[in-house]
Amino acid sequence: MTTLLDDLLNMEAEEIWKLNERPDADGLRDKEQIYYEDVNEGDELPKYIYKPTPTHLFRWSAAIENFHRIHYDLDFGLNHDRNPSILVHGSWKQSVAPQYLKDWTLPNGWPWKARFEHRAMLVPGDVLIMWGRVTSKYEKNQMGFIELEIGMKTQDGIESMPGTATVVLPLRDGPPIPYPFVPPADD
Amino acid sequence: MTQQAPPTALTPEVQAMVGVSGDVVESWGVVDAEYMRRFTQALMDPDPRYWDDEFAKSTRYGEIITPPIMVSYLASRIRPDQGDPITAAFEENPESDGIGSVERPGELPPVPTNLVRVLNAGNEIELYAYPSIGDTIFFQNRYSDIRERLGRDGTPFLIITRETRFWNQNDVTLCITRASTIRR
Numbered sequence: 001m002t003t004l005l006d007d008l009l010n011m012e013a014e015e016i017w018k019l020n021e022r023p024d025a026d027g028l029r030d031k032e033q034i035y036y037e038d039v040n041e042g043d044e045l046p047k048y049i050y051k052p053t054p055t056h057l058f059r060w061s062a063a064i065e066n067f068h069r070i071h072y073d074l075d076f077g078l079n080h081d082r083n084p085s086i087l088v089h090g091s092w093k094q095s096v097a098p099q100y101l102k103d104w105t106l107p108n109g110w111p112w113k114a115r116f117e118h119r120a121m122l123v124p125g126d127v128l129i130m131w132g133r134v135t136s137k138y139e140k141n142q143m144g145f146i147e148l149e150i151g152m153k154t155q156d157g158i159e160s161m162p163g164t165a166t167v168v169l170p171l172r173d174g175p176p177i178p179y180p181f182v183p184p185a186d187d
Numbered sequence: 188m189t190q191q192a193p194p195t196a197l198t199p200e201v202q203a204m205v206g207v208s209g210d211v212v213e214s215w216g217v218v219d220a221e222y223m224r225r226f227t228q229a230l231m232d233p234d235p236r237y238w239d240d241e242f243a244k245s246t247r248y249g250e251i252i253t254p255p256i257m258v259s260y261l262a263s264r265i266r267p268d269q270g271d272p273i274t275a276a277f278e279e280n281p282e283s284d285g286i287g288s289v290e291r292p293g294e295l296p297p298v299p300t301n302l303v304r305v306l307n308a309g310n311e312i313e314l315y316a317y318p319s320i321g322d323t324i325f326f327q328n329r330y331s332d333i334r335e336r337l338g339r340d341g342t343p344f345l346i347i348t349r350e351t352r353f354w355n356q357n358d359v360t361l362c363i364t365r366a367s368t369i370r371r
Contacts, residue, residue: 022231
């Protein structure tokens with residue numbers, strides 16, 4: 001049972017960090033399937049908590065070969081772009097979102113699509129909460145579609161990535177989700 | 188007294204850009220395990236489907252897979268035949284932001300508007316299949332949508348959506364990304 005987002009936002013940053021539900025490799029290896037029938041409107045997904053440091057930002061810049069100085073050069077960020085610090089990458093946030101949806105739908109569901117905006121400047125020292133909440137569900141073509149509200153909030157409740165997502169879960173007595181994924185013709 | 192409508196930003200020339208596509212680009216190199224190792228560690232995704240060959244064979248995918256939108260970054264790697272854009276950027280401007288003016292293959296022609304201020308308006312991701320190690324990645328950009336909106340003061344601005352489709356050597360669509368920008 002995940003800690004509710006509203007409850008997390010009433011906690012101190014260090015308490016939030018202790019409730020991190022990011023799975024380790026074994027947790028992902030042994031992940032039990034969530035079926036369409038298991039999900040109800042209003043359900044919250046596990047909360048992934050991050051505490052990015054300058055080193056995390058540098059590692060991401062290097063991994064994707066993004067050399068924009070606002071992400072690793074503090075002097076440039078403060079004095080040239082007048083930012084409050086070096087900034088967490090939008091590209092990292094938008095890569096966490098599909099990872100989060102993938103993990104929730106494993107092993108046989110599908111993280112079909114996500115839409116989001118980038119708001120707020122995130123900086124090292126922020127505690128970030130990747131969250132999701134079920135807004136509706138429907139069956140189509142013997143697949144279970146789950147509509148989600150998703151986002152990444154700071155410990156202060158500032159939403160930095162408001163968005164929505166659609167994922168697909170198998171029905172308990174349904175066929176496997178097609179792979180590569182084939183959406184219904186009218187979606 | 189009749190009030191004059193503000194001039195539209197959605198001119199016929201701007202409208203004509205919807206559907207305009209860039210060249211099909213074959214990305215440099217292939218999807219490789221070392222790029223993925225660095226990517227997944229930086230993403231902090233320890234999924235064994237990315238590195239445990241034996242386990243990956245037991246999953247529905249039957250092989251190692253790679254993260255959903257990793258190819259969108261891999262495809263923008265600077266090719267070795269493009270020279271050294273970082274050194275060039277700082278020679279051109281010692282205060283360079285580190286990006287410079289790297290020429291990206293497959294870029295779209297600019298939208299003919301005098302609205303020059305660019306703001307991020309949002310992103311969309313659609314996933315269809317996980318790339319495999321060894322895949323060659325192709326992509327193509329296109330303007331999928333351009334809309335006009337009015338600001339609070341009645342001044343028109345544009346929301347321009349650029350869509351990029353990524354596929355592999357077997358013509359399997361892997362993912363589609365859309366990035367919308369506001370032009371004021």
